[in-house]
Amino acid sequence: MKTVSLTIDGKEITTYKGEKILWAALDNGIYIPNLCAMRDNAEPEAACRLCFVEIEGKAEPVTACTEEVAEGMVVNTRGEKAVSLVRAGFELLMASHALDCAHCPANGDCELQKIAKHLKASLKTKRFRLLLRELPVDDSNPLFTYDPNKCVLCGRCVRVCRQHKETAILGFAHRGFDRVMTTFGDEPIGSERCLECGECIKVCPTGALSFKDKSKLKG
Ligand code: SF4
Ligand code: SF4
Ligand code: FES
Secondary structure, three states, X not given: OOEEEEEEOOEEXXXXXXXXXHHHHHHOOOOOOOOOOOOOOOOOOOOOOOOEEEEOOOOOOEEXXXXXXXXXXXXXXXXXXXXXXXXXXXXHHHOOOOOOHHHOOOOOOOHHHHHHHHHOOOOOOOOOOOOOOOOOOEOOOOOEEXXXXXXXXXXXXXXXXXXXXHHOOEEEEOOHHHOEEEEHHHOOOOOOOOOOOOHHHXXXXXXXXXXXXXXXXXX
């Protein structure tokens, strides 16, 4: 396998040709905010727009989950332009988020909390007006609970569910502000077709999908 050497935030890194900047950084202890990326996904959806970084020689920031490393590349995760895009995206996301960490199953193991800490930002946005969706919590599945008010529409659960092909039940419905992760036909998530494999809960970066049995917690 061919290797590539590059610099991220001043740190020299060697990784393999074809690797995305996001994974090269994370594997080397450099955190880049991310919600939608999955390592085994060769064609990332780049849906969350939180992984912006700057590359020397490029005028605009790029998403680290889609950009491949290159020999001699110089990446800056802390550039002003990139950070400002990430902050704006994060605050916009939090403007429709039912924030209640103290009562949330993901508290302490939540990617949103990690991103806020990384950005030295509050989970409560001040820039945008709060616009909550106030959707009903779906408790119909014996294994897990789905709270769409904590969903960030990252698509990770949909992707792992689709690996079951003919038995996949998760998908997205509606557009814009009304976009929601749901089941085909908008049936309760406790549908008989759910295999109860638990994979969707393990990949969910927030408290939107959570095991009822706390001994099966993520991690
Ligand atoms: S999903 Fe994360 S940020 Fe949202 S309430 Fe739960 S712990 Fe807090
Ligand atoms: S339920 Fe979780 S994994 Fe699924 S789209 Fe929402 S935040 Fe992402
Ligand atoms: S992790 Fe890159 S856009 Fe979501």
